[in-house]
Amino acid sequence: MNLIQFMGAVELGLLYGLVAMGVLLSFRILDFPDLTVDGSFPLGGAVCAILIVSGFDPWLATFCAILAGMAAGFTTAWISVRWNILHLLASILTLTALYSINLRIMGRPNIALLGETTIFSPLEESNLHNLFTLPTAMFILATLVLLLLYRFLSSEKGLGMRATGANIRMAKAQGVSVNRQIFLGLALSNGLVALAGALYSQSQGFADLSMGPGTIIAGLAAVIMGEALFNPKVILTALMACVLGSILYRLVTAIALNMGFLGLHTQDLPLVSAVLVGIAMVTPRLRAKILDFKASRS
Amino acid sequence: MIRMTDLHVTFNRGTAMENKALRGVTLDIKKGDFVCVIGGNGAGKSTLLNALCGDIFPDTGKILIDNKDVTSLSTWQRAPYVARVFQDPMAGTCANLTIEENLALAMGRGMKRTLRMALNKDYREKFRTQLGRLKLGLENRLKDPIGMLSGGQRQAISLIMAVLQPMKIIALDEHTAALDPKTAAFILELTREIVEENHLTALMVTHSMHQALELGNRTLMLHKGRVVFDVQGEKRQGLKVSDLLELFHKASGLELDDDSLLLS
Numbered sequence: 001m002n003l004i005q006f007m008g009a010v011e012l013g014l015l016y017g018l019v020a021m022g023v024l025l026s027f028r029i030l031d032f033p034d035l036t037v038d039g040s041f042p043l044g045g046a047v048c049a050i051l052i053v054s055g056f057d058p059w060l061a062t063f064c065a066i067l068a069g070m071a072a073g074f075t076t077a078w079i080s081v082r083w084n085i086l087h088l089l090a091s092i093l094t095l096t097a098l099y100s101i102n103l104r105i106m107g108r109p110n111i112a113l114l115g116e117t118t119i120f121s122p123l124e125e126s127n128l129h130n131l132f133t134l135p136t137a138m139f140i141l142a143t144l145v146l147l148l149l150y151r152f153l154s155s156e157k158g159l160g161m162r163a164t165g166a167n168i169r170m171a172k173a174q175g176v177s178v179n180r181q182i183f184l185g186l187a188l189s190n191g192l193v194a195l196a197g198a199l200y201s202q203s204q205g206f207a208d209l210s211m212g213p214g215t216i217i218a219g220l221a222a223v224i225m226g227e228a229l230f231n232p233k234v235i236l237t238a239l240m241a242c243v244l245g246s247i248l249y250r251l252v253t254a255i256a257l258n259m260g261f262l263g264l265h266t267q268d269l270p271l272v273s274a275v276l277v278g279i280a281m282v283t284p285r286l287r288a289k290i291l292d293f294k295a296s297r298s
Numbered sequence: 299m300i301r302m303t304d305l306h307v308t309f310n311r312g313t314a315m316e317n318k319a320l321r322g323v324t325l326d327i328k329k330g331d332f333v334c335v336i337g338g339n340g341a342g343k344s345t346l347l348n349a350l351c352g353d354i355f356p357d358t359g360k361i362l363i364d365n366k367d368v369t370s371l372s373t374w375q376r377a378p379y380v381a382r383v384f385q386d387p388m389a390g391t392c393a394n395l396t397i398e399e400n401l402a403l404a405m406g407r408g409m410k411r412t413l414r415m416a417l418n419k420d421y422r423e424k425f426r427t428q429l430g431r432l433k434l435g436l437e438n439r440l441k442d443p444i445g446m447l448s449g450g451q452r453q454a455i456s457l458i459m460a461v462l463q464p465m466k467i468i469a470l471d472e473h474t475a476a477l478d479p480k481t482a483a484f485i486l487e488l489t490r491e492i493v494e495e496n497h498l499t500a501l502m503v504t505h506s507m508h509q510a511l512e513l514g515n516r517t518l519m520l521h522k523g524r525v526v527f528d529v530q531g532e533k534r535q536g537l538k539v540s541d542l543l544e545l546f547h548k549a550s551g552l553e554l555d556d557d558s559l560l561l562s
Contacts, residue, residue: 156402156411159395163403166392169384173351174459175377175407233443234396 001258007131009254013247014138015196016218020242022192023219030185031165035091035216036076039098040069040190042212044197046102049111049207058119062198069194073186081179110208118202146239153235161185217273222246224280300327300467305359307345319345321523332500332514341520343503347471352376363466378408381460385472390456393445400444401425404459428458450481457488461496470502507539526550
């Protein structure tokens with residue numbers, strides 16, 4: 001692995017750190033396993049790309065992508081809360097519909113953004129442009145989102161949302177409007193993921209329908225690896241752990257794919273991901289078992 | 299004042315499991331009343347409390363709180379009027395939030411939750427004072443996850459959480475049933491203190507006849523979804539458990555055969 005590949009993995013890790021924070025919000029904080037993200041990531045990319053090639057300002061395009069993602073999250077919440085449908089199924093419905101909707105939005109399976117003005121264009125045109133510019137920009141963005149999210153989750157509203165996921169009976173008894181929290185949380189989560197999709201299409205120079213599948217596993221991998229490695233106890237460290245987990249996940253998969261003797265190709269990425277997530281999920285249990293075993297012997 | 303009129307609740311209506319949990323309960327609770335509700339398994343006491351809190355909607359009947367009809371309001375909409383302590387200490391607090399976050403959450407009961415920070419110096423100061431009265435040393439552990447505490451400690455915090463904001467009634471749902479006798483006695487004493495100090499109106503569901511006579515100013519017994527007796531004032535003074543059994547016998551023509559009720 002050379003420096004270019006390394007920085008590329010870090011950049012992608014930071015970008016998917018946004019996805020990871022979105023997944024942390026739904027899976028962990030709201031306790032709502034939401035697969036919509038596999039559709040809202042390409043949705044963000046699609047909305048952003050079509051607006052940019054239609055001549056809109058890239059910042060406006062990115063903003064619209066966030067709104068589109070929020071709408072997707074809102075839809076899943078509505079199906080689940082309003083019609084009392086299991087969260088996983090509700091998100092699968094939205095996700096399936098989004099396949100068609102994304103294609104409708106783009107009008108074709110992919111849109112190239114080469115030569116278009118993106119929010120990253122000023123960086124690329126500046127004298128300072130080098131290997132580190134984009135990763136630095138991503139780092140700043142991810143940090144900004146992390147701090148905003150942390151501030152929100154520490155607020156009265158945010159605390160109500162955390163209680164909704166942790167103990168819904170208690171949250172209700174304390175006057176938290178739990179249904180609204182689910183709407184808000186899923187909208188936020190998918191808005192974040194769509195933002196990541198918009199940034200992805202702009203930094204990679206294209207939007208493609210195929211960029212969706214695998215988003216949820218990347219987000220989950222980051223969250224679970226972060227938890228396994230850093231064992232976060234408070235919300236700030238949980239947020240940081242999932243971003244670090246995301247970077248690590250990209251590095252490990254890049255290394256695995258680069259190890260010639262393994263004979264892995266790019267198309268083996270989902271397999272590598274699944275194995276990684278599996279290991280990360282089993283590790284804490286194994287560790288507990290070993291500790292139990294040691295305790296029982298002494 | 300709380301007025302519950304002719305409440306009927308049926309579970310699993312139209313199935314073989316149909317269960318008429320409440321069959322026309324009418325109950326007026328005056329401001330400052332401390333009502334102890336007693337009854338055996340399946341008497342309907344938890345259903346009554348859940349109906350008051352909004353967890354269950356009655357098939358028919360009305361619930362008024364200070365002349366406001368709350369019958370169709372859901373639990374979270376009723377939270378400004380009803381504070382609640384659950385039977386299960388795990389249910390009333392959030393294990394993975396810290397002690398101070400749990401208290402901050404209760405500070406928001408009945409208030410609009412904004413984007414302001416949920417915790418600040420004033421709140422922490424207030425929490426420390428409130429926790430200090432328990433003499434459990436919890437005032438120095440504000441940042442510990444509440445899941446690290448024992449059931450009794452969590453139940454004590456639940457009581458404190460309940461009275462952080464004003465309410466019309468506090469609903470205590472067998473809140474000492476899951477505790478060992480010593481801890482239960484501590485929580486019961488704390489309940490008495492807190493209710494008296496804050497001049498609260500309370501509805502306490504209990505399994506123990508002793509508790510139902512020891513605490514409060516009014517004892518009410520449910521049996522098969524109906525009120526069998528309701529004693530207060532002079533009539534209640536000096537009553538013993540054996541008198542309650544007598545009352546039950548007179549009212550229902552039955553002998554009480556619920557061991558759990560007689561033994562506790």
